[in-house]
Amino acid sequence: MKKTxxxxxxxxxVLVAKAQDDMEYRMxxxxxxxxxxxxxxxxxxxxxxxxxxASVVWRYNFSPYMGLxxxxxxxKLKGSSTDxxxxxxxxxxxxxxxxxxxxxxxxxxxxxFWPYGTGRDYRGAQRLTPFVFxxxxxxYVSGGGKNVFTANIPLGLGVKxxxxxxxxxxIEWAMHFSLSDxxxxxxxxxxxxxxxxxxxxxxxxxxxxxLTYSFMAKCRTCHNEYx
Numbered sequence: 001m002k003k004t005x006x007x008x009x010x011x012x013x014v015l016v017a018k019a020q021d022d023m024e025y026r027m028x029x030x031x032x033x034x035x036x037x038x039x040x041x042x043x044x045x046x047x048x049x050x051x052x053x054a055s056v057v058w059r060y061n062f063s064p065y066m067g068l069x070x071x072x073x074x075x076k077l078k079g080s081s082t083d084x085x086x087x088x089x090x091x092x093x094x095x096x097x098x099x100x101x102x103x104x105x106x107x108x109x110x111x112x113f114w115p116y117g118t119g120r121d122y123r124g125a126q127r128l129t130p131f132v133f134x135x136x137x138x139x140y141v142s143g144g145g146k147n148v149f150t151a152n153i154p155l156g157l158g159v160k161x162x163x164x165x166x167x168x169x170x171i172e173w174a175m176h177f178s179l180s181d182x183x184x185x186x187x188x189x190x191x192x193x194x195x196x197x198x199x200x201x202x203x204x205x206x207x208x209x210x211l212t213y214s215f216m217a218k219c220r221t222c223h224n225e226y227x
Contacts, residue, residue, distance in 0.1 A: 024061075024064075025166065025215055026217075027214070027216040028057070030057050030168070031057060031210070032057055032170075032209060033054050034053055034206060035206070036052075036053040036077070037049060037206075038183065041184060042096065042098070049078045050207075051077065052076070053075030053208065054073075055074075056071065057212055063115075064115035064116050064117050065111065065112050065115055068107065068109060073102070074102065075206070076100065076101060077141060077143075077204060079097070080096065080098075096186060098143060100141050100185065101143055103140040103141075104137055104138070106138070108137075109133060110132070110133040114130075115129075116131075118162055118165055127162040130157065131158055131159070132156070133154070134153070137153070138151055144185045146182070153177045154175070154176045156173050156174025157172065157173060158171055158173065159171055165214075167212075168214065169209070171207075171209050173207045174205065175203060175204075176203055176204050177201070177203045178202055180201060184202060
């Protein structure tokens with residue numbers, strides 16, 4: 001009986017040790033593809049005039065719950081005065097159209113609803129978790145002989161899935177609230193002055209799929225060196 005109990009205890013110890021044998025990684029690097037959509041005076045539908053985009057992603061994971069993400073985006077912003085029902089007197093005879101290039105560089109804080117991991121690196125970690133994020137970014141738009149450089153505040157949500165020990169697949173959507181009303185190349189068509197940081201400004205949304213690779217393994221014994 002004692003031998004049986006001892007064998008079971010040893011087996012349980014091996015299983016527990018094996019369940020925690022995966023490494024935790026601090027950093028991720030990868031890329032994404034998706035669609036970006038302009039939202040402003042010349043587009044009232046988030047699904048209209050969606051344009052292809054690509055991104056580069058870097059992430060630093062503080063813990064299985066929290067991380068810091070840097071992302072660079074390149075895409076297009078497209079719209080037309082004929083796409084909205086709003087009446088613009090100056091554009092009645094000659095509709096206004098634009099197709100501008102977009103560069104966005106941002107830094108956001110991410111929070112995972114559940115601890116993220118393989119389940120063998122952190123006790124209770126889940127391979128699939130939803131997350132939310134927010135931060136600060138810069139926007140550069142060029143086209144039609146005009147250039148605009150401004151700041152934006154990205155807010156979004158997504159879902160990430162750990163495909164393998166080091167491979168991460170994610171899908172996310174974010175709205176970028178810019179501080180400029182000239183992303184479409186035109187200031188307020190009604191030429192009505194307004195005040196407020198985000199009042200009557202342009203914005204854009206981005207929906208994308210990302211794939212990242214984890215590296216920089218977390219040291220498991222570093223905290224023991226000073227004990």
